[in-house]
Amino acid sequence: MMDWILPLALVAVGLTVLLSVLLWWSHRRFAQLERKCDALKLLQKAAQSTNDHLQREMAEIRTGALGVGRRVKELEQELELLSARQDEVKQNDPEARLYNRAMKMVELGADVEEIMRECELPRAEAQLLVTLHRRSQ
Structure with a gap:
């Protein structure tokens, strides 16, 4: 019975060492992945902030473009009216x-x-x- 205790103890010690190494490696890998996850969260937050800023700028540009479009239309109508009046004066x-x-x-x-x-x-x-x-x- 004692003959198999020593090999069994060696296997148990070997398994313990192997499990300790695997646990250490897993913990280290988990820490790396956690750091990468934190970095990605920071990048995502920065990207979201940039996206929000760009959306506000686009809304301002859109509003400005609509105002300019309205003003151009008013000026075109005014120009047409003035041109018609000028033609009328020329004819008369x-x-x-x-x-x-x-x-x-x-x-x-x-x-x-x-x-x-x-x-x-x-x-x-x-x-x-x-x-x-x-x-x-």
């Missing part, structure tokens, strides 16, 4: 119509005599229109 001003017609004739190559005759303009004004047109080219 007989002198402007004469000068517009005279400028069209100059652009089409009419001479001073023809402009004077068709638009009933004085020679000096007809010559001025022709001279201005030549300089602009």
